[in-house]
Amino acid sequence: MFTGIQKLEKMLLVSVPSDLLDDDVIRMRRDILRAIREYDSDIVVLDFHLVDICDSFFGRFIYSTSKTVELMGARIIIAGLQDAVIETMVELGMTLPEVDVVIDLDEAMRLTRKRANGTSTDVITKIDEMANALSLEFDDNVFRA
Amino acid sequence: MSSELSVDEITAIETVNDVSAARRRGMTIALEMGFDRADATRIAVAISELARNIVVYANQGMIRITSDHNAEPPYIQVIASDNGPGIDDVDLAMTDHWTSSRGLGLGLSGSRRLMDDFNIETEVGRGTTITVTKWLK
Ligand SMILES: Nc1ncnc2c1ncn2[C@@H]1O[C@H](COP(=O)(O)OP(=O)(O)OP(=O)(O)O)[C@@H](O)[C@H]1O
Ligand SMILES: [Mg+2]
Numbered sequence: 001m002f003t004g005i006q007k008l009e010k011m012l013l014v015s016v017p018s019d020l021l022d023d024d025v026i027r028m029r030r031d032i033l034r035a036i037r038e039y040d041s042d043i044v045v046l047d048f049h050l051v052d053i054c055d056s057f058f059g060r061f062i063y064s065t066s067k068t069v070e071l072m073g074a075r076i077i078i079a080g081l082q083d084a085v086i087e088t089m090v091e092l093g094m095t096l097p098e099v100d101v102v103i104d105l106d107e108a109m110r111l112t113r114k115r116a117n118g119t120s121t122d123v124i125t126k127i128d129e130m131a132n133a134l135s136l137e138f139d140d141n142v143f144r145a
Numbered sequence: 146m147s148s149e150l151s152v153d154e155i156t157a158i159e160t161v162n163d164v165s166a167a168r169r170r171g172m173t174i175a176l177e178m179g180f181d182r183a184d185a186t187r188i189a190v191a192i193s194e195l196a197r198n199i200v201v202y203a204n205q206g207m208i209r210i211t212s213d214h215n216a217e218p219p220y221i222q223v224i225a226s227d228n229g230p231g232i233d234d235v236d237l238a239m240t241d242h243w244t245s246s247r248g249l250g251l252g253l254s255g256s257r258r259l260m261d262d263f264n265i266e267t268e269v270g271r272g273t274t275i276t277v278t279k280w281l282k
Contacts, residue, residue: 019165053172053190053193055193055194055252056194056197056248060248087183087186088183088186088187088259091255092251092255092258093249094249
């Protein structure tokens with residue numbers, strides 16, 4: 001199994017390596033799916049804090065992984081995106097419409113617990129809100145999905 | 146400033162490993178030249194997009210990274226060239242979300258946004274050369 005996956009209660013914590021090559025992507029997605037099945041996980045947290053370059057291929061990986069994870073009844077949370085990475089993703093024109101983005105692993109934990117208790121989900125942010133919070137300047141039409 | 150900060154390097158692009166090496170190198174050069182992390186990341190992502198297009202659409206080509214730290218203002222320039230199929234309709238190819246494969250269609254249009262200058266020369270059946278530049282502010 002891909003060594004970067006840890007289980008924490010109903011959550012899977014995936015440490016995304018800084019340079020993700022095509023084969024790694026496929027292996028990682030397969031390992032995530034296997035782990036969801038094995039542990040009956042509800043939430044998959046992709047920890048991006050090691051990632052310093054996120055291109056459109058990476059964006060496609062996030063999107064397709066979240067779709068597959070959803071099909072298995074779990075949800076993806078993206079944590080730890082560096083400011084420079086968020087900025088470039090926005091400028092590149094990438095949107096992560098159905099993916100929750102939180103600032104760090106603490107926030108991901110908090111969101112997971114709230115969900116488990118059925119209480120509010122107010123910490124959920126989308127990538128564009130995150131960019132707003134960083135007060136970035138950007139072109140509006142960048143966000144058209 | 147020392148001339149070590151002016152570089153001229155060519156990376157052959159054939160596999161995704163080459164794409165990764167080229168963008169990493171671009172990031173390093175940009176940071177060494179004094180670009181901040183955000184701009185160095187922009188440069189690296191643009192390299193990644195152009196190099197990946199070479200692998201996907203032209204099979205092989207090269208990325209040339211040049212920088213001149215003594216220029217006023219200093220700049221980093223990336224030339225992505227290949228002898229692949231070329232692009233028939235450049236305006237279409239530059240449109241956000243237009244793709245002939247199964248991509249997001251953001252590589253070219255996004256690279257233009259990320260860099261200060263973007264120039265494309267392409268001829269069907271002959272190949273494509275894309276030059277992008279970022280100036281140090
Ligand atoms: N070097 C090239 N040679 C031939 N055609 C190219 C080249 N680069 C881009 N193209 C054409 O231009 C289109 C747009 O390229 P762009 O990089 O913007 O999007 P994409 O590669 O389709 O998707 P993405 O890069 O978002 O994954 C491509 O689908 C392809 O048809
Ligand atoms: Mg592309």
